[in-house]
Amino acid sequence: xxxxxxxxxxxxxxxxxxxxxxxSTLITRHKQRIxxxxxxxxxxxxxxxxxxxxxxxxxIKTLKKGxxxxxxxxxxxxxxxxxxxxxxxxxxxxxxxKFEDNGEFSIFSVISxxxxxxxxxxxxxxxxxxxxxxxxxxxxDQKEVLIxxxxxxxxxxxxxDKTGVSINTALGRMRYALINLRKVIDxxxxxxxx
Amino acid sequence: xxxxxxxxxxxxxxxxxxxKETIDFLLHYSKALKVVEYQKITFESFLx
Numbered sequence: 001x002x003x004x005x006x007x008x009x010x011x012x013x014x015x016x017x018x019x020x021x022x023x024s025t026l027i028t029r030h031k032q033r034i035x036x037x038x039x040x041x042x043x044x045x046x047x048x049x050x051x052x053x054x055x056x057x058x059x060i061k062t063l064k065k066g067x068x069x070x071x072x073x074x075x076x077x078x079x080x081x082x083x084x085x086x087x088x089x090x091x092x093x094x095x096x097x098k099f100e101d102n103g104e105f106s107i108f109s110v111i112s113x114x115x116x117x118x119x120x121x122x123x124x125x126x127x128x129x130x131x132x133x134x135x136x137x138x139x140x141d142q143k144e145v146l147i148x149x150x151x152x153x154x155x156x157x158x159x160x161d162k163t164g165v166s167i168n169t170a171l172g173r174m175r176y177a178l179i180n181l182r183k184v185i186d187x188x189x190x191x192x193x194x
Numbered sequence: 195x196x197x198x199x200x201x202x203x204x205x206x207x208x209x210x211x212x213x214k215e216t217i218d219f220l221l222h223y224s225k226a227l228k229v230v231e232y233q234k235i236t237f238e239s240f241l242x
Contacts, residue, residue, distance in 0.1 A: 020224060023220075023221065024217075027220060032210060056220045060224045061229075064229040
């Protein structure tokens with residue numbers, strides 16, 4: 001920690017009492033530490049510049065409103081503000097994905113190909129084939145409900161009408177069908193992943 | 195080849211300090227901002 005002739009606490013107090021030059025001294029004194037701290041988190045000079053500016057706007061507002069609690073920790077307080085703004089920046093980035101601007105526009109940075117590649121398509125077909133085989137092993141009543149629900153996309157009301165059993169029975173058969181499938185998969189160590 | 199390996203990264207040569215414009219903006223912002231409290235309500239005003 002450097003020893004300054006005028007401490008941060010005195011400068012802050014002077015600034016609150018209307019001495020604008022005190023702010024200039026504070027910024028000059030700590031700008032490199034704060035700027036480097038932000039840059040070490042975001043690795044982008046433009047973003048760093050923005051966050052640095054927003055940090056001091058908050059500092060200025062808080063000091064002018066008299067809400068700053070002087071405990072001789074001006075720099076850690078400013079670093080904490082910048083840290084929170086860095087977190088805000090990344091949260092915003094997650095909500096609004098941006099595409100990289102590296103001089104040339106690439107359409108693939110804004111759209112992506114969601115289709116499976118050849119290998120994944122084969123694996124998916126195999127998994128579905130294995131699953132169909134397993135379903136055939138189920139007791140007839142459970143198999144019937146599961147096929148209607150999953151493959152024919154029927155509601156339990158429709159299944160109940162078609163099979164002549166109550167909705168609760170249809171739900172129960174579906175539940176046991178899934179339990180039995182899981183049991184068979186676990187017992188035979190079948191891997192059903194894409 | 196040696197030159198290729200020992201070429202220093204240009205990023206590290208950068209001075210990590212804010213632009214003069216940013217500092218000037220903050221100092222002007224501070225001068226322009228007036229906070230007035232009236233009956234427990236805080237008002238912010240800009241003198242431009």
